[in-house]
Amino acid sequence: MRLYDPWKRVWLDQDVRAPGPTKGLVGTHPFVDLHTHVRLNTNEDYRSLERAALAGGFSTLVIQPNTNPPLQDRAALETHRRLVKDLKVTTLWAADFFGDLDIDPESGVVCYSTDGSYYTHEDLVRTFKKREKGLLLDHSQVHELDGDFYEGTDIPFSKRPLSNEAIAVYRTVLTGLEYGFDAFHIQHVTTALALDSIAHLKCCARVTCEVTPHHLLLTMEDIDSTNKKVNPPFGRKEDRGALIRAVERGIVDALATDHAPHPEKGEDFSRAPFGTSIIEVAFSAYYTALRNIELVFEKLTVGPLKVLRKSGNFCDGNLVLVDPKAEYVVNTSRFFSKGKNCALEGMKLMGRVVGVKLSDRWVYWDGEFLSDERQGFEDQL
Ligand SMILES: [Zn+2]
Numbered sequence: 001m002r003l004y005d006p007w008k009r010v011w012l013d014q015d016v017r018a019p020g021p022t023k024g025l026v027g028t029h030p031f032v033d034l035h036t037h038v039r040l041n042t043n044e045d046y047r048s049l050e051r052a053a054l055a056g057g058f059s060t061l062v063i064q065p066n067t068n069p070p071l072q073d074r075a076a077l078e079t080h081r082r083l084v085k086d087l088k089v090t091t092l093w094a095a096d097f098f099g100d101l102d103i104d105p106e107s108g109v110v111c112y113s114t115d116g117s118y119y120t121h122e123d124l125v126r127t128f129k130k131r132e133k134g135l136l137l138d139h140s141q142v143h144e145l146d147g148d149f150y151e152g153t154d155i156p157f158s159k160r161p162l163s164n165e166a167i168a169v170y171r172t173v174l175t176g177l178e179y180g181f182d183a184f185h186i187q188h189v190t191t192a193l194a195l196d197s198i199a200h201l202k203c204c205a206r207v208t209c210e211v212t213p214h215h216l217l218l219t220m221e222d223i224d225s226t227n228k229k230v231n232p233p234f235g236r237k238e239d240r241g242a243l244i245r246a247v248e249r250g251i252v253d254a255l256a257t258d259h260a261p262h263p264e265k266g267e268d269f270s271r272a273p274f275g276t277s278i279i280e281v282a283f284s285a286y287y288t289a290l291r292n293i294e295l296v297f298e299k300l301t302v303g304p305l306k307v308l309r310k311s312g313n314f315c316d317g318n319l320v321l322v323d324p325k326a327e328y329v330v331n332t333s334r335f336f337s338k339g340k341n342c343a344l345e346g347m348k349l350m351g352r353v354v355g356v357k358l359s360d361r362w363v364y365w366d367g368e369f370l371s372d373e374r375q376g377f378e379d380q381l
Pocket of ligand 1 (some may be wrong): 115116139187188231232
């Protein structure tokens, strides 16, 4: 089988024993998501999240702080650590930048995040002044300005200027630099303006960024249901084109999911929560948008690990196998996630995750989760 080493950027030919047919499959290191939400209420718990993540080919998740309870202090972290004890996927955490929890790689807290918080410029200044220095994941938005959707959208609700995101990128990075912070990761970039800002800021600071699968496939013209209410909102066609080009040119460091499960969102755009349940179809969405398997593999593995300053190397004990030629229509009723609110519902995607192997054991194969006893090699021999 052809396996791709994303560190060395080479294809290898290796025998792989798997629980099912492997004809036409290719593999690489399992995926790493820098941006995962777990609600810890009825909408998603770590068990359902793990199944959704494995079905999507992910083995490592950076959990965002807006959980229940929020990741703001040691007690909340201990609750999370207890809940993930028997999981097969690796969970890392982003501490709420405005809370009291410090970065502590030993206990899995690898960075801060502003995601899920309403914050003002004043909050940023105050927090940059008092926080220990460390990597900050930033949901770049000027929250002081109203608007659930970008200007130009047909939805008759409050609009925010497209420049909001770029202004927020500069605001966070320049304020942080002034107070001694030196590593910034801009989450879910959506506008060409913000990409230009990031490209400029990369010259003077360690600034990385990510995009989401839904922003690479949809624009403001596609918003026809509350499942397409996400934050940041969908941009213009030219923004979507700029995002794709930025991934290809290397301005975008990592492909993330912003998996945000919710139950039914209802039909009222003004009341519906933001977010899309998407981790299970993220690889397919990226492959459909980019059509470059090596690029997608790299930006889902080495890319996010580099943002976290983690090294690694390829070994066939940890694998995700995909069928690049498979096509399917997104059907959220089949999701393992408790969140059925997928912005891509009904969309035809290319490329499908078939199996995941972690620490030499197959844990997922073609819709089933495998126990240690049921590796199924004999079927193959
Ligand atoms: Zn966000």
